[in-house]
Amino acid sequence: MDPLDKQYQLVLIIILISLIIAAGISVLFTPGPEHDQKSDIFIQISQGDTGADVGKAENWIVRILWVDDKNRTYSFQDYPQESKPDPESYSIEGKPPDGSQAAMIRFLSWDGNTERTHGARYIMDQEMITSILNKYSLMASLSPVPVSTPDYVQTPVPGAPVPGMLVPESGVVCRNDDGSFTARFGYISRHDYPVSLPVGEQNRFYPGVEDRGQPVVFMPGIHHDAFTVTYPADATNQVWSLMNRQASAGTVPEVNTSITIEPVSGYAPLEVRFSQRSTGSVSDNPLSGSWNLGDGTISSAIEPFYHRYENPGTYIVSYMVQNTCNHAKDTGVVRVHRASFIWNITHGSSDVRFESTSEGEPSLWFWDFGDGYTSWDEKPVHTYQKPGIYKVGLTVSGEHGKGTAVNTITIPPQ
Incomplete structure (x- = not known):
């Protein structure tokens, strides 16, 4: 074949390949009907929506x-x-x-x-x-604060509530000092926007006047204690009707408490049992209490418990119980006595005179002189046969229980 023909064929092949590449690039970068730029922007804006335009x-x-x-x-x-x-x-x-x-x-x-x-x-x-x-x-409203762009505030006009989306609720009912009751009411709005419900057939109290200060514009969310209503002790139970749902304000029993201390006196160290009985607790307004045992110990125990007093003294015990409305308090006294004695060694002999100095007016005294001898006298005199160190114990007993004191004495050589 002629060389010129070969060159001609080579040029045609190069041209054909160039056309194929150009066509591929055109197809690759041409936007299709489902991927135009406007569609992408719109999808980005509506991301996270529920189909709303x-x-x-x-x-x-x-x-x-x-x-x-x-x-x-x-x-x-x-x-x-x-x-x-x-x-x-x-x-x-x-x-x-x-x-x-x-x-x-x-x-x-x-x-x-x-x-x-x-x-x-x-x-x-x-x-x-x-x-x-x-x-x-x-709060109903606040003064506007400057934010990124606006110079004005525009709040959507409250709409009408949807049935089942606005629910009344009653809160704590408190007994006042004059015998009347004050009930707190609130509501739950499941709307994402304010709703308006004027006082009337669907927003009223009964019995009595319809308007007891209840809201007419309800904000989204949960709102406890939105307003209060006070009514006398002999009044019929107050009921708030809102969108065909009712919330009733009952009564709360008076708060009372009493404590039991066993024993109330004794000798140190003294183990004491404490218990309390309180009334006035309801499910939505429970009682909470605190003990002060007089020696620096504070306890919130509800069930009976024991406490040990190590040192003699007089301890004022109190229990305070309260709920959101009222409180009550009861007090008691724990007296912890000391068992003790003194002794005097007669000069030049082994005779020792003992005397009880125990508190609590004991009626029985039992002495253990540490050498195998004992005595039931209140003020005994004991003669030790040998010099040495002896551990002497005294046990007293009476209306305040039993107490013990132990001391070490030294009998010198004669």
Whole structure:
């Protein structure tokens, strides 16, 4: 074959290979109908949603839970955003209102009808937040604090409650000094937004007047002790009806306590048994008590227990029991006596005069002189036959029990 023909064929092969490579590159980088750029952006925005078209949301909202530990209050405050905030990088600027601190930040969208949650960031521990919502009082509003972009505050208009999502609850009922009762009421709202329920057929007390100070706007979450109602001792049981559910305020028995001490006196060391009997405890307002045994010992024991007094003395014992409303106290006295004696050795002889100095007015005395001899006299005189060291013991007995004292004496050579 002619060399020119070979060169011509080589050029054609190179051109054909170039066209195939170009076609492959074009197919590789051409976006298909399911992977266009707009679709990727929309999926990224709606990540974590439940199918809602958040691209149509009119407002992005940051909801901050403010906590004031000094006044034991909290409040939810809403701050609109110009664009979707990033939960990881969002920061609060400005001085918190009324000395409060932020506990939690929630990121929401609001389209005029529906409020949706898109994430949350916990600044405090979640258990701490739950405790605050359960124990602190809810504030209606706080002054706005400057945040990243907005200069104004816009809160969604409270909607209507959904059946089964708003539940009343009764809290502690306390007996007052004048015989009346004060009941605390709260509620649980499972809504993610405020709901409004005016005083009326579905938000009323009976018997008696409908309006007893109950809320008309209910915030999301658990709210114990939202308000209180005071009623006389002879009043019929108070019932709060909310969305066809009822919470009843009962009565609490009066708090009383009495203690038993056995024995109340004796000789050191003295083993004493303590027990208490208290009334006034209910399931939602239990009693708690504390013993003070008078010698620096504090105990929270509920069941009977023993304590040993090592040293003589008079000990004032008290037991304090209390619940959220009231308290009661009972006291007693434990007297611990000393068994003791003195002795005097007659000069120039082996005669020793003994005398009991024991407390508690004993009626019996038993002496062991340490040389095999004993005596039942109150003030015996004993003659030792040999010089030496003797361990002398005295046991006394009477209405306060039995006590023992032991001392070592030395009988010198004659």
